[in-house]
Structures are given as structure tokens and as C-alpha cells.
Amino acid sequence: MKQTLPLFIVFGCGFFMIIAFFIPLGGFQDVSQTFENWYTGVIAFFVFVGILNLVRVNTERIQKRTRDWQYSIILLIFLGIMMVAGFFIGGREGRLFLYLFDNFYIPLGATMFSLLAFFVASAAFRAFRARTPEATLLLIAAVIVMIGRVPVGYWIWHGFPSLVEWVMNVPNTAAKRGILFGADLGLISMALRVLLGIERSYMGGGKE
Amino acid sequence: MKFIDRLEHLDRRIIFLLVGIAVIIPMLIPLGLPVDISKPVKDVYDKVESLSEGSIVVVSADYDPGSEAELYPATEAFLEHCFRRNLRVFMLGLWPAGSNLGNLALEEIAPQYNKVYGLDYINVGYRPGGPVMLVSLGRNVADIVRTDYTGTPIDSFPLGRAVKSARDIDLVMTLSAGDPGVLHWIIYFNARYGTPIACATTAIMAPQQYPYISSGQLIGLLGGLKGAAEYETLVERKARAVGGMDSQSIVHVLLVIFIVIGNIILFSQRRKK
Secondary structure (H helix, E strand, C coil), rough: CCCCCHHHHHHHHHHHHHHHCCCCCHHHHHHHHHHHHHHHHHHHHHHHHHHHHHHHHHHHHHHHCCCCCCCCHHHHHHHHEEEHHHHCCCCHHHHHHHHHHHHHHHHHHHHHHHHHHHHHHHHHHHHHHCCCCHHHHHHHHHHHHHHHHHHHHHHHCCCCHHHHHHEEEEEEEHHHHHHHHHHHHHHHHHHHHHHCCCCCHHHHHCCC | CCCHHHHCCCCCHHHHHHHHHHHHHHHHHHCCCCCCHHHHHHHHHHHHHCCCCCCCEEEEEECCCHHHHHHHHHHHHHHHHHHCCCCCCEEEEECCCCCHHHHHHHHHHHHHHCCCCCEEEEEEEEEHHHHHHHHHHCCCHHCCECCCCCCCCCHHHHHHHCCCCCHHCEEEEEECCCCCCCHHHHHHHHHHHCCCCEEEEECCCCCHHHHHHHHHCECCCCCHHHHHHHHHHHCCCHHHHHHHHHHHHHHEEEEEEHHHHHHHHHHHHHHHC
């Protein structure tokens, strides 16, 4: 029962939604719309589940004194501060929440992302090497795009941006299309496996 | 050969230092390099120009502070163009922090054009649910959006009452840093309701959008900070993105130099063997 009932729910809901997509009759549309509204409600609830999980995982890290457990304390303190500022001190209109968002969250997020520039530079020096003909081709394309996508490329040679557009529109698009078709066919087959109950790993490892 | 061996084992902190210098110096001494305009950016600009006054544009801020450096300048430039053309802006965010960042841009740009909240623009905040939420939003906005980001019912605003379904939306501009984002807007909004979609993405995501531009599912693209700089140039608002182009140019040149040096090392080692 523990496995059969979820399989029936998935089969029924999944195929109903597919049928409703192709049959634009009022009744079908009303029910599918109700399902969609339920889904958005459930997803919103997942935020709450996510917070609970975050608290549980980090509390365990602190209790067990695992590596870098001190960062978990900082995380939990700021999680609490942001929640109090958001819920009880005027929400997004509250000055404390906006102050924390503008002066902590934005600079910290931007800092983490900007570190990539340094690591990319180091990786370009050590790893981006023409070891094979394929790697050489990739390297040439990368250099063209890197130079042609910034104003200095246009300054060096006015034809650089057009060359970049060609790389993007022809070889890049052709390769991406191939990948997309392959991935989407795999997605359809996976969805069918889930709906038909062949693929059951999403239910976890519970027993009957 | 000793020099080559020394280069091979170059301390990566030297590389970091060189990148830091390449970023900072052009900020202090701007080079003023010319910004060329690419077709995907011009197509977005032309689409906005073609909309009649009062048209409704959904601006979806689907990013967080990690991508703020690339996407916030695009947000500002696009909003400036919309308000200059007297278009109405309906903002939301598929990412929790997105609508906050979008709101910062709205508060910066809207007063410059004397735009009134609720009449000319509205922010309905973070909307969870990704693809399914977009399907419901297009069918009936009231199912998904009942209040704005402050908790005020949206039907108390003229613009809130004007947007009932996808049929009332003339253009969607998604500022996208990943999932959920532009791909969901294309699949679940454009394909289903036919609403034109434009996007601004991080530079790393830009190549993935070209198949959709070529199929006509995306009308145009602002790729990375360069795309934002091009849009700033088109709307004659040279701000953060154009200012960042000199640094980005020098860093890209530096990266190419690193790649060339790395390959010189490779070939010299091969010859040695």
C-alpha cells in the first residue's frame, strides 16, 4: 500500500494533466487549474521545509563539531535576524530588513560570484591547453568569443563582433540544438517511466 | 628552459594579483572603448520601441545578488527604456531575492520619470512555483497574484486590475540567472500563450539562448554585462555596465595572454620530451 497508492496518484494525476492539456473543455481545464494552484501552494510550503532542514543540518554540525562548524553558528544567527527583521519589523518596508539586504546580502553574494574571475584566470593558465585537435578547436572558438564579446575586440578589428555572432548562431546553435533534442527525448522517456510506475526511485527506499 | 619551468609552476596568487590589477586600473583610468551593438540586443530595443504607450511589460527579476553585477545594470537600463516610452511595468520575481533587487531599480528609475506606483508600475514580489505558476499566471493572474510585495491587494491598483491574463501582457522581459528563469518563460508562457519573451542573462547562460532566438521563441537577448552595456548605449544612459566594459576588456585580454603562455609551456615541454 505504501508504494501502490503513490503510484496510482502519480499515474492518475500525470495522465489527467496530459489529457487536459490537449482537451480544452471547461471541466478538464477547471480541474487542471485546481491542481496547478495546489502545486504552487505546496511549492510555497517547501520553503518552510527547506528552512527546517537548514536549521536541522546546521544544528547537527554544531553539536558534532564537524569541520568549519563555526560558520553554522553565523548562518543560524543571521537566518534568525533576517526572519525577525522580515516578519516582525515591517517586512520589506522595514528599514532593518532592507539595510541587511542592501549591505550584507548583496555585497556578500556579489563577492562570492566575483571570486570566479580569479579562479577562471588561474584555470585558463593551467588547463586550457591544445592537447588534442578538439581541444585546439575549442580553444580557438573561446579566444574569438572572449575577445569579440568585449569592446576591445571591436577596437582591434571591427569584424570581431560579426565573427562572434557567427560562432553563436551557427556552430553553437547547432550543437545546442542537438544536446537539447537528446535531453528532451530523455526527459519524455523518463516522465513516461515515472507515470507508468517503472521508475520508482523518487519514492525513496521504503518497504511495503 | 628554466624560465618556462618557472612559468609552469607560477604561484597562482600572482595570477590573482594580475587579475585584480586588470580590474581596478581601468576603473580608475577609464579607456572609453567603443561599445558595438549586437543584433539580439537591438532586437529587444526595437521591440520596446514598437510597443504603443500604455502597453504592459512584465519584468521578471529571476536572479539574486550573486548575479547582481551582471543583471542589475540590465534591469535599470530596460526599466529606463520602458518608462521613457510610457509603458506600464508589472514586476515579479521567480527567485526569492529577485523582486527585492528589481524594486531597488524601480525606486531608482521610476521617480526620474514621475511614474506613480500602482498606476504606471507595480511589484508583486516573489512568486514560487516555477513552471506551473507561470501556466496559472498566464491563464488567470488572480489565481497566483492577490497582493503586491507589501501585502496590499493588487485589485486596489489600476495596473493590478488591468492585468488579468497573458492576453493583457504585451512583452515579458526576464532577467535570468538560472532555474527557474528564461527557459520556463519560453516553454510555459510563450509556447502556451504566445506572449513575446525577451531576456537578459548572465554571460555564461547567453550561448544557451541562441537556439530559441533562431526559432523565434525569444525576440532578443542581453547577454551578460556586455549586453547591458549595449542596451545602456542604445538608451543613451551610460552607467555601470558601460563603465565596467573597460575592466572586462582588459581582463579578457589578460585571460587570452594566460592561455597563450600556457600553450607555449605545453609546446616547449613536448619539444623537450
